[in-house]
Amino acid sequence: MFNPNATDIDGPILFSPENEKELDTLLQRYPYKRAALLPVLYMAQAQFGWLSPGVMAYVAQRLELPEGKVLQVASFYTMFDKKPAGRHKIEVCTSVPCCMMGGFAVVRHISEQLGIGVGETTADGRVTLLEAECLAGCGYAPLLQVNGEFHENLTPERIDALLATLR
């Protein structure tokens, strides 16, 4: 069950066997452990769903870093979730030039359809709605990204069709 107010993840915090292997590979890419922090945080987020205090402490221990450093880095970058997020993260570009092409109208439309504001998650944990800065697709505005895929030249109909596919 999706709990937006969870204070930590349930169950033991240990990397899966595949991720242990991945960790070994990552550590070989850099001359020292600390440099692997970003990729390891991504890996942890993918396995545990979000970067809870317990997960960050675990990453700190595995990379031999002070916990405060891990928290500081996780907080600096917007793509690390410090609280539970929905299964699908919709990011609508509202940078100049998208904003002149209807980026904010897309945000309003999704917000109305899902009954959530920007930064919020639907009660069933299905979708989180976010505004993004320029997503490198400005010529195809307005656009959004969900699960790493671009959806460009949006119209209300295309948005509704897309929302219907997000389970």
Place this chain on the structure above:
Amino acid sequence: MERVITANWHVEQAYTLSVYQQHGGFKSLKKVFGMERGAVVPELIKSNLRGRGGAGFPVGAKWSFLPKGTDVPKYLVVNADEGEPGTFKDRFIMERDPHRLMEGCIIAGFTLGLKAAYIYVRGELVLATRRMEAAIAELYATGLLGKNILGSGLDFDIYVHRGAGAYICGEETALIESLEGKTGQPRLKPPFPAVVGVFGCPTVVNNVESIACVPLVIERGAEWWSAQGSEKNGGPKIVQVSGKVKRPGTYEVPNGISLRDVVFSDLYGGGPLDGRTIRGVIPGGTSCPVLRADQLDVKHDFDALKEKPFETMAGTSGVIVMDDTVCVVRIAARIARFYHHESCGQCTPCREGMGWVSKILDRIEAGGAKRAEVDQLLDIVNNIRGNTICPFGDAVGMSIGAYLRQFPEEFIAHVEQGRCTYPAW
């Protein structure tokens, strides 16, 4: 115009090694392996290839600054953090033609005696990341990466490193900090990355398009390359047109093409939407000062745009077009909000100043500001410029300042009428 940099963009599966090789891929690397190691940099210098990440620094000159023959490892860092609003070219190179970028990296590795390349890719660019990782795996499998590449004696690796959502990590020293596992806060220069770069080692930092051009300079020759552009601005380049035009998109053009052509030609931007007129154009991403519609007869290159009366930059060649339905005060306010959000917070003028600028601009746009605040705004902006660790502060000052300089009547109208008369977004 002949497609050179973007030649493979419309070729099916050009992102695979076999298709890339069918279209001439890796010929330049083989050519370089047959050349004197010292011959590549002079060729790049002669070609007038300029960096495509924003500042237009000559690529050959940058490579020549790397210390030669030291025992410490040296690195290439490819800046694939594409985040400057209005910019959408590096993503396509990575998605559609990743092997060209890899070929450029390996040529740099051989020429400069590098240990490895790290490609720092923006976290949001998932397909680009996947395509590059697949390309790299193919190269290891065929002996084009790893130990003793094609018997040349070169040992070289390429790694992809994902950023995680911070615009400032596009600035090269912030990017280096981020690559070391830290928060992305720019470093004071000097020392420059060529001396102390990533992991404390000499490092070349170049943009994706810059590196992808290197095999093409080798293939076509420096003379051909330099002849394609304007003086000291060699080669074709990718302009990206967005905003209120008929044909937004990416176009390969000769360096030094007129900005008016980029915006109006039916080959490129296609001019304003029916019944509209163009009011302003940003020539190279939102950190470049805006031009008025009567200032478009200028060469789009790194030098001409700097001159009076234009005093702007070619930046990333991300051309953003505004028409008469667009409120320029609102654009300035939106850009200020971006800067406020993206400031790394190290320098007081940038961190605090951007908060004030953003608030005042929002108030002017909404019609709730006094005349004196418009002057105050220019004052704050001018005080951010030149007083910060990284060029972000200068970019803020120049770009926001330009809206005030170019469109003063719009600011006054908002203040005098007490409201914005443009349609809501």
